[in-house]
Amino acid sequence: MYDSDRVSDNSERTAFRRAEKKYKLYYNDSKPSKRQKQPRPVDLSEVVDFKLVLESFHQNGETPPGIFKLQCDFNRPVFCFEDRPGFYFIPGALSIEEQCHWIRESLTSFPQPPNRTNHNEIYGPIHDLFFSAQKQKVLVAGENLDRDTDSGVHKVDACKWKFSEIPIEMSRGDSCTSIAGSNLLRKLRWSTLGLQFDWSKVDDPLGVTLLILNANIFIVKSVGKKSPPNISSHSIFQRNYNISLPHNKIPETLCELSTRMAAPAMPMGKEFQPEAAIVNYFGLGDMLGGHLDDMEADWTKPIVSMSLGCKAIFLLGGKSREDLPVAMFLRSGDIVLMAGEARECFHGVPRIFTDKENAEVTPLSLQLSHQDDLCFMEYIRTSRININIRQVF
Ligand SMILES: O=C(O)CCC(=O)C(=O)O
Numbered sequence: 001m002y003d004s005d006r007v008s009d010n011s012e013r014t015a016f017r018r019a020e021k022k023y024k025l026y027y028n029d030s031k032p033s034k035r036q037k038q039p040r041p042v043d044l045s046e047v048v049d050f051k052l053v054l055e056s057f058h059q060n061g062e063t064p065p066g067i068f069k070l071q072c073d074f075n076r077p078v079f080c081f082e083d084r085p086g087f088y089f090i091p092g093a094l095s096i097e098e099q100c101h102w103i104r105e106s107l108t109s110f111p112q113p114p115n116r117t118n119h120n121e122i123y124g125p126i127h128d129l130f131f132s133a134q135k136q137k138v139l140v141a142g143e144n145l146d147r148d149t150d151s152g153v154h155k156v157d158a159c160k161w162k163f164s165e166i167p168i169e170m171s172r173g174d175s176c177t178s179i180a181g182s183n184l185l186r187k188l189r190w191s192t193l194g195l196q197f198d199w200s201k202v203d204d205p206l207g208v209t210l211l212i213l214n215a216n217i218f219i220v221k222s223v224g225k226k227s228p229p230n231i232s233s234h235s236i237f238q239r240n241y242n243i244s245l246p247h248n249k250i251p252e253t254l255c256e257l258s259t260r261m262a263a264p265a266m267p268m269g270k271e272f273q274p275e276a277a278i279v280n281y282f283g284l285g286d287m288l289g290g291h292l293d294d295m296e297a298d299w300t301k302p303i304v305s306m307s308l309g310c311k312a313i314f315l316l317g318g319k320s321r322e323d324l325p326v327a328m329f330l331r332s333g334d335i336v337l338m339a340g341e342a343r344e345c346f347h348g349v350p351r352i353f354t355d356k357e358n359a360e361v362t363p364l365s366l367q368l369s370h371q372d373d374l375c376f377m378e379y380i381r382t383s384r385i386n387i388n389i390r391q392v393f
Pocket residue numbers: 217278280288293305307314330347348349386388
């Protein structure tokens with residue numbers, strides 16, 4: 001049991017909260033029409049940019065004050081903060097081809113049952129979400145499909161939702177029993193690989209949906225300019241991997257990749273054993289609130305966290321939300337490792353950049369230009385995917 005530290009309505013209360021507010025997407029007040037709303041400008045001057053750190057390291061072998069290059073025989077430079085032991089940043093760790101591969105996998109195979117997604121709770125297992133959305137299919141409630149042939153009576157079975165070819169027009173006005181696949185894809189927030197978690201879902205009174213994992217990981221879908229949600233009323237949760245839930249092993253290629261990437265943060269002579277992963281999907285205005293990932297048994301083992309798609313800001317705080325967090329950019333292909341003391345540090349993603357200038361997805365668009373890949377590019381142009389892989393035991 002864990003008491004997720006109570007966030008009060010007062011959004012300025014902690015240093016972490018203030019930093020979240022500083023970088024979060026807000027819109028300027030003047031709004032002649034919804035279409036013209038302008039994001040509030042953000043001061044990014046204090047955001048650490050490891051792409052620049054890497055460039056200057058390659059040029060002159062130097063790193064900025066407070067940052068050093070780890071001495072290790074990894075094939076790329078790994079950077080650390082002097083005052084944040086256990087945190088490792090590997091800029092550009094994944095090639096463009098690897099990034100595209102994991103974007104495709106994250107959208108097609110990772111959300112497939114028995115892997116669970118945030119949609120499980122309402123719709124039960126959903127197959128082929130991504131391609132059904134591309135084909136404009138509609139998810140239809142089981143009761144429509146399950147007519148009892150003897151009695152002619154509808155059996156109400158809300159768990160059996162299935163995709164149907166029915167054109168979206170026909171299902172309009174029937175919002176209780178059908179939902180467009182494209183809508184579901186837009187609302188896909190997470191999927192889990194390997195060992196599955198117990199998740200709780202809470203609806204905030206403001207109408208903001210919080211998806212809470214293990215008490216303190218929550219993805220906030222911001223709605224308009226609503227203020228940050230108050231999560232104090234649901235602060236105690238049972239947190240655990242539920243090993244009895246059906247699951248597949250993490251794909252071998254992802255195991256190999258994460259084991260290789262984890263090496264700089266592993267205790268001497270030990271090899272990382274990937275057992276579970278969370279895939280986070282972020283769209284415009286989405287953020288991942290400050291949290292700890294503390295339900296794994298051995299914190300000396302790192303969490304291996306890969307970024308794909310739009311650029312984001314990552315906040316790494318301290319052991320208390322009162323500690324001033326450091327902000328850094330996360331770009332597609334970057335990998336972060338959090339082990340040891342860093343496992344006890346609050347962290348989160350207050351912002352993703354979906355605009356052309358800041359998203360930095362041009363290399364992906366060049367790679368995903370084949371006809372079959374355009375659907376992936378369309379998604380990732382305004383989205384970010386994070387895959388974080390964990391050793392549980
Ligand atoms: O999206 C990220 O970069 C971080 C994800 C994360 O911290 C988590 O899922 O626990």
